[in-house]
Amino acid sequence: xxxxxxxxxxxxxxxxxxxxxxxxxxxxxxxxxxxxxxxxxxxxxxxxxxxxxxxxxxxxxxxxxxxxxxxxxxxxxxxxxxxxxxxxxxxxxxxxxxxxxxxxxxxxxxxxxxxxxxxxxxxxxxxxxxxxxxxxxxxxxxxxxxxxxxxxxxxxxxxxxxxxxxxxxxx
Numbered sequence: 001x002x003x004x005x006x007x008x009x010x011x012x013x014x015x016x017x018x019x020x021x022x023x024x025x026x027x028x029x030x031x032x033x034x035x036x037x038x039x040x041x042x043x044x045x046x047x048x049x050x051x052x053x054x055x056x057x058x059x060x061x062x063x064x065x066x067x068x069x070x071x072x073x074x075x076x077x078x079x080x081x082x083x084x085x086x087x088x089x090x091x092x093x094x095x096x097x098x099x100x101x102x103x104x105x106x107x108x109x110x111x112x113x114x115x116x117x118x119x120x121x122x123x124x125x126x127x128x129x130x131x132x133x134x135x136x137x138x139x140x141x142x143x144x145x146x147x148x149x150x151x152x153x154x155x156x157x158x159x160x161x162x163x164x165x166x167x168x169x170x171x
Contacts, residue, residue, distance in 0.1 A: 004030040009117035016053050023049040025120065027066055035121050039128065042069035045083070047120055060089040060116070064123060072134035079134045083127045089119060 009025060025047040032040050045066025052059040066083045087103070091114070094106040107114065 004028065004034060006034055006115060006117055009120070010113050010115050011051065012113045013053065013058065014112040016051070018053050018055060021051045021053065023051065023116075025049065025116075027064075027120070027124075031117070031121075034117060038121070038125070040068055040070075040124060043067055043124070049116060056093055058091045060091065060119070062087040062089070062116075062120065062123060064120065064127075066124060068124065068128065070128065070132045072137070073132045074137055075134050077134050081128070081132070083124065085123060085127055087119075087123050 004026075011023065027043060027045040027047060029042050029044070032038050032043065043066055045064065047066075048063040050061045050063075052061075062085075064083060064085050064087070068081045068083060069078055070081045071077070072079055090104045092100075092104065092106045093109045093111075095108065096106070097108060098106045100106060
Protein backbone atom coordinates (compact mmCIF):
# COMPACT_ATOMS: atom_id res chain seq x y z
CA UNK A 1 0.00 0.00 0.00
CA UNK A 2 1.39 3.39 -0.94
CA UNK A 3 1.32 6.21 1.55
CA UNK A 4 -0.30 9.47 0.41
CA UNK A 5 1.08 12.83 1.40
CA UNK A 6 -0.43 16.25 0.79
CA UNK A 7 2.43 16.91 -1.61
CA UNK A 8 1.08 14.15 -3.90
CA UNK A 9 -1.96 16.33 -4.58
CA UNK A 10 -0.12 19.55 -5.48
CA UNK A 11 -0.37 20.92 -8.99
CA UNK A 12 2.19 23.45 -10.16
CA UNK A 13 -0.23 25.73 -12.04
CA UNK A 14 2.45 28.32 -12.77
CA UNK A 15 4.20 25.98 -15.21
CA UNK A 16 1.01 24.74 -16.90
CA UNK A 17 0.21 26.01 -20.36
CA UNK A 18 -3.22 27.44 -21.18
CA UNK A 19 -4.95 24.24 -22.27
CA UNK A 20 -6.37 21.03 -20.80
CA UNK A 21 -4.36 18.83 -18.45
CA UNK A 22 -5.26 15.42 -16.98
CA UNK A 23 -4.31 14.14 -13.53
CA UNK A 24 -5.02 10.85 -11.76
CA UNK A 25 -4.99 10.27 -8.01
CA UNK A 26 -5.32 7.07 -6.01
CA UNK A 27 -7.31 7.30 -2.79
CA UNK A 28 -6.60 4.86 0.04
CA UNK A 29 -6.55 4.77 3.84
CA UNK A 30 -3.43 6.96 3.96
CA UNK A 31 -5.36 9.71 2.16
CA UNK A 32 -7.93 9.89 4.98
CA UNK A 33 -5.13 9.99 7.56
CA UNK A 34 -4.10 13.34 6.04
CA UNK A 35 -7.30 14.74 7.59
CA UNK A 36 -7.31 13.73 11.27
CA UNK A 37 -10.70 15.35 11.92
CA UNK A 38 -12.33 13.27 9.19
CA UNK A 39 -15.41 11.13 9.81
CA UNK A 40 -14.04 8.92 7.03
CA UNK A 41 -11.17 6.65 7.97
CA UNK A 42 -11.12 3.94 5.33
CA UNK A 43 -11.82 3.74 1.65
CA UNK A 44 -10.21 3.45 -1.72
CA UNK A 45 -10.79 4.75 -5.17
CA UNK A 46 -9.61 6.77 -8.11
CA UNK A 47 -9.92 10.45 -8.93
CA UNK A 48 -9.53 11.59 -12.52
CA UNK A 49 -9.12 15.33 -12.75
CA UNK A 50 -9.27 17.42 -15.90
CA UNK A 51 -7.92 20.93 -15.46
CA UNK A 52 -8.62 23.51 -18.17
CA UNK A 53 -6.40 26.55 -17.72
CA UNK A 54 -6.83 29.96 -19.35
CA UNK A 55 -5.33 33.42 -18.73
CA UNK A 56 -7.92 34.41 -16.13
CA UNK A 57 -9.25 31.16 -14.65
CA UNK A 58 -9.12 27.40 -14.36
CA UNK A 59 -11.90 24.86 -14.54
CA UNK A 60 -11.34 21.66 -12.55
CA UNK A 61 -13.57 18.68 -13.36
CA UNK A 62 -13.33 15.89 -10.79
CA UNK A 63 -14.51 12.37 -11.65
CA UNK A 64 -14.43 10.35 -8.43
CA UNK A 65 -15.10 6.63 -8.09
CA UNK A 66 -14.55 5.27 -4.59
CA UNK A 67 -15.65 2.75 -2.01
CA UNK A 68 -15.94 4.22 1.48
CA UNK A 69 -16.16 2.17 4.65
CA UNK A 70 -18.94 3.55 6.84
CA UNK A 71 -20.42 2.65 10.21
CA UNK A 72 -24.18 1.99 10.20
CA UNK A 73 -26.06 4.39 12.51
CA UNK A 74 -28.60 1.66 13.27
CA UNK A 75 -26.77 -1.65 13.62
CA UNK A 76 -23.26 -0.24 14.25
CA UNK A 77 -21.89 -2.59 11.57
CA UNK A 78 -19.26 -1.61 9.02
CA UNK A 79 -20.41 -1.53 5.40
CA UNK A 80 -19.12 -0.36 2.03
CA UNK A 81 -20.67 2.70 0.41
CA UNK A 82 -20.08 3.13 -3.34
CA UNK A 83 -19.46 6.68 -4.56
CA UNK A 84 -19.47 7.86 -8.17
CA UNK A 85 -19.59 11.60 -8.57
CA UNK A 86 -18.57 14.41 -10.85
CA UNK A 87 -17.82 17.84 -9.43
CA UNK A 88 -16.77 21.04 -11.12
CA UNK A 89 -14.75 23.77 -9.44
CA UNK A 90 -13.95 27.11 -11.07
CA UNK A 91 -10.86 28.92 -9.84
CA UNK A 92 -10.52 32.54 -10.91
CA UNK A 93 -7.36 34.59 -10.60
CA UNK A 94 -7.74 37.82 -8.65
CA UNK A 95 -6.25 40.17 -6.08
CA UNK A 96 -6.92 38.09 -2.96
CA UNK A 97 -8.11 34.64 -1.94
CA UNK A 98 -11.85 34.27 -1.39
CA UNK A 99 -14.72 31.84 -1.82
CA UNK A 100 -17.46 33.15 -4.11
CA UNK A 101 -19.66 30.04 -3.87
CA UNK A 102 -19.29 26.36 -3.12
CA UNK A 103 -18.08 25.73 -6.66
CA UNK A 104 -16.16 28.95 -7.38
CA UNK A 105 -13.12 30.43 -5.61
CA UNK A 106 -10.61 33.20 -6.28
CA UNK A 107 -6.87 32.79 -5.77
CA UNK A 108 -4.18 35.49 -6.05
CA UNK A 109 -2.53 36.01 -9.46
CA UNK A 110 0.89 35.08 -8.06
CA UNK A 111 -0.23 31.63 -6.79
CA UNK A 112 2.28 29.06 -8.04
CA UNK A 113 0.53 25.86 -7.03
CA UNK A 114 -2.75 24.51 -5.72
CA UNK A 115 -3.45 21.43 -3.65
CA UNK A 116 -6.55 19.48 -4.67
CA UNK A 117 -6.57 17.07 -1.69
CA UNK A 118 -8.94 19.25 0.35
CA UNK A 119 -11.41 19.46 -2.54
CA UNK A 120 -11.40 15.68 -3.00
CA UNK A 121 -11.77 15.24 0.76
CA UNK A 122 -14.75 17.63 0.89
CA UNK A 123 -16.48 15.99 -2.08
CA UNK A 124 -16.12 12.54 -0.50
CA UNK A 125 -17.42 13.77 2.85
CA UNK A 126 -20.40 15.44 1.20
CA UNK A 127 -21.24 12.15 -0.54
CA UNK A 128 -21.81 10.41 2.81
CA UNK A 129 -25.54 10.22 3.57
CA UNK A 130 -26.83 12.04 6.67
CA UNK A 131 -28.17 8.75 8.01
CA UNK A 132 -25.84 5.89 7.28
CA UNK A 133 -27.90 2.70 7.01
CA UNK A 134 -26.40 -0.70 6.15
CA UNK A 135 -27.74 -1.91 2.76
CA UNK A 136 -29.23 -5.04 4.35
CA UNK A 137 -31.49 -2.77 6.46
CA UNK A 138 -32.61 -0.46 3.68
CA UNK A 139 -36.18 -0.85 2.56
CA UNK A 140 -37.43 -1.77 6.01
CA UNK A 141 -40.27 0.38 7.22
CA UNK A 142 -38.57 1.19 10.51
CA UNK A 143 -34.95 0.03 10.34
CA UNK A 144 -34.30 1.48 13.79
CA UNK A 145 -36.25 -1.43 15.27
CA UNK A 146 -33.84 -4.30 14.90
CA UNK A 147 -34.12 -6.08 18.19
CA UNK A 148 -37.20 -6.83 20.20
CA UNK A 149 -37.63 -8.08 23.73
CA UNK A 150 -38.96 -11.51 24.59
CA UNK A 151 -42.18 -9.88 25.79
CA UNK A 152 -42.68 -8.34 22.34
CA UNK A 153 -42.10 -11.70 20.70
CA UNK A 154 -44.64 -13.39 22.93
CA UNK A 155 -47.24 -10.71 22.22
CA UNK A 156 -47.38 -9.79 25.90
CA UNK A 157 -47.03 -6.17 26.76
CA UNK A 158 -46.80 -5.13 30.36
CA UNK A 159 -48.43 -1.75 31.01
CA UNK A 160 -47.13 0.41 33.82
CA UNK A 161 -49.97 0.82 36.37
CA UNK A 162 -49.34 4.58 36.51
CA UNK A 163 -50.16 4.88 32.78
CA UNK A 164 -53.30 2.81 33.33
CA UNK A 165 -54.42 5.28 36.05
CA UNK A 166 -53.74 8.23 33.72
CA UNK A 167 -55.77 6.61 30.94
CA UNK A 168 -58.74 6.29 33.33
CA UNK A 169 -58.47 9.99 34.24
CA UNK A 170 -58.43 10.93 30.56
CA UNK A 171 -61.78 9.14 30.00
